[in-house]
Amino acid sequence: MISVVVMTPENIESFLDSILEIERGSFISPWSKNGFLQEVRNPISHLWVIMDEDGAAGGYICFWMFEREIQLLNIAVHPEKRGRGLGNHLLREMIRVGIERGMEQVGLEVRTSNIKARKLYERLGFLAVGRRPRYYQDTNEDAIVMSLNLLNEQSAAKH
Numbered sequence: 001m002i003s004v005v006v007m008t009p010e011n012i013e014s015f016l017d018s019i020l021e022i023e024r025g026s027f028i029s030p031w032s033k034n035g036f037l038q039e040v041r042n043p044i045s046h047l048w049v050i051m052d053e054d055g056a057a058g059g060y061i062c063f064w065m066f067e068r069e070i071q072l073l074n075i076a077v078h079p080e081k082r083g084r085g086l087g088n089h090l091l092r093e094m095i096r097v098g099i100e101r102g103m104e105q106v107g108l109e110v111r112t113s114n115i116k117a118r119k120l121y122e123r124l125g126f127l128a129v130g131r132r133p134r135y136y137q138d139t140n141e142d143a144i145v146m147s148l149n150l151l152n153e154q155s156a157a158k159h
């Protein structure tokens, strides 16, 4: 069964190797080990790992919850485990918990060329609301800014 494990300073060590392998297989400029450790110690940051049917770490999501907003910082699924709904599951869980905790909006930035991720966000109801020119320094690529209004989601869930 698929499950989501909340990372803490106590349990992260046993997940770090898997997280770093997925991170390095997913991004041109991957986060370092210290980057993940820093997030797990940050009280506004949430880092969750998704375990697949085999009980192995399949991916993770990292986001900040502050005031009434969620900011998505990182999401990745193991290259061999993509297209099975793990990414979708992580995002839906983030949205569910966000609504439960009174969050009103989710914001994120995505590379213009990352069509797969953009489609996934769009299917969940995110709208493109802006563009940050040359936001990614490694490739000089623009970021698309996307936003999901959780107040709409909340009323949609009630009807």
Ligand SMILES: CC(C)(COP(=O)(O)OP(=O)(O)OC[C@H]1O[C@@H](n2cnc3c(N)ncnc32)[C@H](O)[C@@H]1OP(=O)(O)O)[C@@H](O)C(=O)NCCC(=O)NCCS
Residues within 6 Å of the ligand: 026, 027, 075, 076, 077, 078, 081, 082, 083, 084, 085, 086, 087, 088, 089, 109, 110, 111, 114, 116, 117, 119, 120
């Ligand atoms: C973006 C990312 C996290 C998506 O994760 P994922 O687990 O592959 O996503 P999902 O499986 O939920 O959805 C992706 C696709 O699989 C399809 N899918 C979902 N569940 C499925 C299932 N059970 N069977 C078959 N296909 C399925 C979805 O319809 C979707 O289709 P698409 O090819 O039209 O996009 C992953 O591609 C990744 O790690 N990319 C590299 C890192 C990255 O770019 N992160 C985003 C930074 S902004």
